[in-house]
Amino acid sequence: MIFHRRWAMRFGAAGAAWAALELLKAVGLRGMRRGVQILLLHHVPPRQYRAFGRFLDFVFRHFDVIDPGHAALFFDGRMKSNIRPSLLFSFDDGFSSNWHLARQFLNPLGIKAVFFVCPALIELPPDEQRRAIEERIFDGQEHRMAHEELALMDLRQLEDLMNSGHSIGSHTLRHARLPLLAEAQKTEEIVSSAQWLKRRLGRPADWFAYPFGDIGSIDGESLRLIGETYAYCCSGVRGRNDEGTNPLGLRRQSLDLETPGYYQKFILEGGFDFLYARPRRVLNDMSIRARKILVHGS
Numbered sequence: 001m002i003f004h005r006r007w008a009m010r011f012g013a014a015g016a017a018w019a020a021l022e023l024l025k026a027v028g029l030r031g032m033r034r035g036v037q038i039l040l041l042h043h044v045p046p047r048q049y050r051a052f053g054r055f056l057d058f059v060f061r062h063f064d065v066i067d068p069g070h071a072a073l074f075f076d077g078r079m080k081s082n083i084r085p086s087l088l089f090s091f092d093d094g095f096s097s098n099w100h101l102a103r104q105f106l107n108p109l110g111i112k113a114v115f116f117v118c119p120a121l122i123e124l125p126p127d128e129q130r131r132a133i134e135e136r137i138f139d140g141q142e143h144r145m146a147h148e149e150l151a152l153m154d155l156r157q158l159e160d161l162m163n164s165g166h167s168i169g170s171h172t173l174r175h176a177r178l179p180l181l182a183e184a185q186k187t188e189e190i191v192s193s194a195q196w197l198k199r200r201l202g203r204p205a206d207w208f209a210y211p212f213g214d215i216g217s218i219d220g221e222s223l224r225l226i227g228e229t230y231a232y233c234c235s236g237v238r239g240r241n242d243e244g245t246n247p248l249g250l251r252r253q254s255l256d257l258e259t260p261g262y263y264q265k266f267i268l269e270g271g272f273d274f275l276y277a278r279p280r281r282v283l284n285d286m287s288i289r290a291r292k293i294l295v296h297g298s
Helices: 003-027 048-060 066-074 096-109 124-137 155-163 182-201 220-229 261-268 273-294
Strands: 036-041 088-091 115-116 166-170 208-210 232-234
Touching: 036 066, 036 155, 048 096, 048 261, 066 088, 066 232, 096 155, 115 155, 115 208, 115 273, 155 166, 182 220, 220 232, 220 273
Parallel strands: 036 088, 088 115, 115 166, 166 208, 208 232
Antiparallel strands: none
């Protein structure tokens, strides 16, 4: 405890977390808890395939991998959690590398995932799409993937994923930061995206993930619109989902596939969840208010 307090005083909460990680690495990690973890991944290039394969070995040892349909039953309260913790795969932004990864790994293993896409970016010409990735997905910031050859999935690839049993969800129309928009713009980003997916793919979209994922990238008005249009809303706020988690405030765990296995295990065991206690409370309160408005009106 003294060890952790000293790190917390010197480096803050992040330092305490790293100290805890080093200690747990030495003495053994604490084990998985029941509930549903939603994994958040983005672009996975071929150079990460070996790391992804190792990660899958770890996942199958410690989790029951569930599909979006079973996850929906759990979040609707129609299915109890498994004895072992459950894991749902999700991918944001709709990079074409996700389609290749599905063909190479997910489909042969029977893993069904949710892929969140931005419809207005899908059919852009290659040069415009590249600029949109840099300006909207990377938010104009330098990113380590910015120098890779990146493209988004096309309609044919989305249809192939659906035919393989995966789910396609919305990530807004143009990868927008929702709280910065006027109400009419929010409606377009949230509702028009669902309309595009239903029109072009032939099925309604039940899943939504708001871009950027942090608690500052969502607000009550947006969450109300999301609840009117979709059944489930994913954030990027860390945490495990249990039987009481609001379907409009789902938590996810992002990780870097190239980090050591013990670090990935620590993340999926909730090792950093305490750092997100306040964002989880804010997200939960916001999602409860949105639900009440949807049921009872303002």
